[in-house]
Amino acid sequence: MTATLITNIGELTTNVARDGDPCGTMHGAAVLLEGSRIAWVGGMTDAPAQAAARSGAEIVDAHGEAVLPGFVDSHTHLVFGGDRADEFEARTTGAPYAAGGIRRTVAATRAASDEELRARLAGFTAELHAQGTTTFEIKTGYGLTVEDETRLARLAAEVTSEVTFLGAHVVPAEYADRREEYVDLVTGPMLEAVRPHARWIDVFCERGAFTPDESRRILTAGAAHGLLPRVHGNQLGPGEGVRLAVAAGAASVDHCTYLDDADIAALAESETVATLLPGVEFSTRQPYPDARRLIDAGVTVALASDCNPGSSFTSSMPLMVALAVREMGMTPAEAVWAATAGGARALRRDDVGAIAPGMRADLVLLAAPTRVHLAYRPGVPLVRTVWKDGARV
Ligand code: NIG
Numbered sequence: 001m002t003a004t005l006i007t008n009i010g011e012l013t014t015n016v017a018r019d020g021d022p023c024g025t026m027h028g029a030a031v032l033l034e035g036s037r038i039a040w041v042g043g044m045t046d047a048p049a050q051a052a053a054r055s056g057a058e059i060v061d062a063h064g065e066a067v068l069p070g071f072v073d074s075h076t077h078l079v080f081g082g083d084r085a086d087e088f089e090a091r092t093t094g095a096p097y098a099a100g101g102i103r104r105t106v107a108a109t110r111a112a113s114d115e116e117l118r119a120r121l122a123g124f125t126a127e128l129h130a131q132g133t134t135t136f137e138i139k140t141g142y143g144l145t146v147e148d149e150t151r152l153a154r155l156a157a158e159v160t161s162e163v164t165f166l167g168a169h170v171v172p173a174e175y176a177d178r179r180e181e182y183v184d185l186v187t188g189p190m191l192e193a194v195r196p197h198a199r200w201i202d203v204f205c206e207r208g209a210f211t212p213d214e215s216r217r218i219l220t221a222g223a224a225h226g227l228l229p230r231v232h233g234n235q236l237g238p239g240e241g242v243r244l245a246v247a248a249g250a251a252s253v254d255h256c257t258y259l260d261d262a263d264i265a266a267l268a269e270s271e272t273v274a275t276l277l278p279g280v281e282f283s284t285r286q287p288y289p290d291a292r293r294l295i296d297a298g299v300t301v302a303l304a305s306d307c308n309p310g311s312s313f314t315s316s317m318p319l320m321v322a323l324a325v326r327e328m329g330m331t332p333a334e335a336v337w338a339a340t341a342g343g344a345r346a347l348r349r350d351d352v353g354a355i356a357p358g359m360r361a362d363l364v365l366l367a368a369p370t371r372v373h374l375a376y377r378p379g380v381p382l383v384r385t386v387w388k389d390g391a392r393v
């Protein structure tokens with residue numbers, strides 16, 4: 001079994017809470033990776049003995065820099081054709097973001113071959129890894145026919161185990177006057193066909209997309225087929241998305257840009273994570289969600305990229321951390337926790353998002369002495385080395 005000892009770590013974010021520190025921060029630390037898992041975490045003075053016990057372990061000197069768990073990006077839409085740079089440009093002179101743009105990407109995605117989509121996914125995977133993301137979710141939602149949604153789920157499953165069926169992204173143009181028939185399709189033949197490739201079901205519960213009643217029906221049908229619910233809610237305005245997600249026992253409700261006190265109280269009493277996607281507010285010029293209010297109310301918050309061609313065409317989790325700190329009232333420690341352990345909670349994963357014996361050996365070594373630098377030096381490529389399942393990527 002291959003082994004790697006990372007030693008001389010100036011600041012180690014373990015996310016194993018202790019002494020009131022949710023990040024479980026250690027200084028002068030070392031971590032031993034064995035095979036695909038973490039075998040040992042401790043003080044660097046004990047590291048030589050650990051290395052000696054594993055003959056042939058590669059020794060990596062972190063030179064006093066910071067190490068943290070690989071980022072867990074719990075919300076992306078990475079299987080699509082084309083892009084929408086023209087819409088982004090139009091917003092710079094005042095055009096608003098509207099959910100209807102999704103239909104343009106649907107047309108481009110239907111026209112793309114498997115090989116084109118696969119090549120793009122490979123490019124995005126490399127892009128994610130280079131920025132420290134070691135676990136990521138991918139949604140369907142740009143096919144919206146039985147055949148295309150199945151194709152997108154199958155392609156997504158080639159690069160991640162966290163695939164989400166989002167047939168309920170928007171009502172496609174050809175069903176514009178027959179939306180009930182489209183919901184029948186999503187909850188019937190489309191669900192049956194996609195189900196073998198997916199773990200989750202999602203619905204865009206928003207004006208211009210699906211109503212609360214339609215959303216409930218879709219999540220219920222998914223659950224009856226063994227898919228776990230998550231929801232896009234309260235992105236473009238106030239609405240029932242958050243309460244619907246909580247009532248459905250969703251792992252996560254994502255966006256949460258427009259919340260009232262009742263939404264926050266419902267989240268605080270639930271197991272549902274509030275996943276905030278600041279790349280969307282950056283790109284669409286909407287107000288940022290109030291993370292401080294959520295955290296102070298006791299809600300579990302995750303950060304994710306929402307990487308997609310319409311509302312947030314970035315896969316950078318370091319950028320999400322920087323935006324959360326600068327624009328959303330989060331401390332650097334809270335933002336890094338939300339981008340790692342928070343993402344793991346949003347995906348109901350207990351094997352990623354922390355550095356502890358038995359966890360997957362997914363880690364990031366920064367070219368910086370503290371995690372604060374992720375927000376303090378925005379836009380600088382601070383991710384130096386990334387390990388996924390114990391191997392460098
Ligand atoms: O999460 N809100 C719905 N879906 C995406 C946007 C998709 C698009 O504009 O293409 C989102 O923001």
Ligand code: FE
Nearest residue numbers: 075077232306
């Ligand atoms: Fe999304």
